[in-house]
Amino acid sequence: QKEVEQDPGPLSVPEGAIVSLNCTYSNSAFQYFMWYRQYSRKGPELLMYTYSSGNKEDGRFTAQVDKSSKYISLFIRDSQPSDSATYLCAKETSGSRLTFGEGTQLTVNP
Amino acid sequence: KAGVTQTPRYLIKTRGQQVTLSCSPISGHRSVSWYQQTPGQGLQFLFEYFSETQRNKGNFPGRFSGRQFSNSRSEMNVSTLELGDSALYLCASSLDTSGQSYNEQFFGPGTRLTVL
Numbered sequence: 001q002k003e004v005e006q007d008p009g010p011l012s013v014p015e016g017a018i019v020s021l022n023c024t025y026s027n028s029a030f031q032y033f034m035w036y037r038q039y040s041r042k043g044p045e046l047l048m049y050t051y052s053s054g055n056k057e058d059g060r061f062t063a064q065v066d067k068s069s070k071y072i073s074l075f076i077r078d079s080q081p082s083d084s085a086t087y088l089c090a091k092e093t094s095g096s097r098l099t100f101g102e103g104t105q106l107t108v109n110p
Numbered sequence: 111k112a113g114v115t116q117t118p119r120y121l122i123k124t125r126g127q128q129v130t131l132s133c134s135p136i137s138g139h140r141s142v143s144w145y146q147q148t149p150g151q152g153l154q155f156l157f158e159y160f161s162e163t164q165r166n167k168g169n170f171p172g173r174f175s176g177r178q179f180s181n182s183r184s185e186m187n188v189s190t191l192e193l194g195d196s197a198l199y200l201c202a203s204s205l206d207t208s209g210q211s212y213n214e215q216f217f218g219p220g221t222r223l224t225v226l
Binding site: 032036041042043044045046049051088090093094095096097098099100101102103 | 158160165212220
């Protein structure tokens, strides 16, 4: 079993839709969870990180961690074509080492 | 402030050859990590260097090695290339200030390696 599981999609939605991206993880030893966004031919860029359990909001983006069910979620409100990218969930594994999900490819259609 | 830079951006090699990839971290960043990204396996951690010492290592064979210089720049080397080594190799740097619980990692654009 992979330490972080993520549905690779692809996911296609109309502009303005609410997008829900999800991951599950299997090791609770570390506390930081992240969402990265990766555009084609670019490196991943950090969208948000959360510590332990709970919600964190930043503009149209909300990250949620449910430690009891080992679930990580990212919600995108009012999705835009510019949100089209691959979204990667990640968790801290040890120190600077991150373990990533496979990534979900999202397309927002105008 | 300049971001993480990686050279070269694209590389084509043949099986059996070796390759060296370079990463320049953001100025002031002391930690450099390397990841391999493939369509089937996603992003996988290779190793991390801090103050010229390997601090963490992933589950890759010994053909994959790296080093860090006193100016924090890092190189990774892959010897005896195999077809399966074709991937995007990403470098990430972080400030890694002691006492700071979360250290954001900033990724470079990657080096696309193709092994023929």
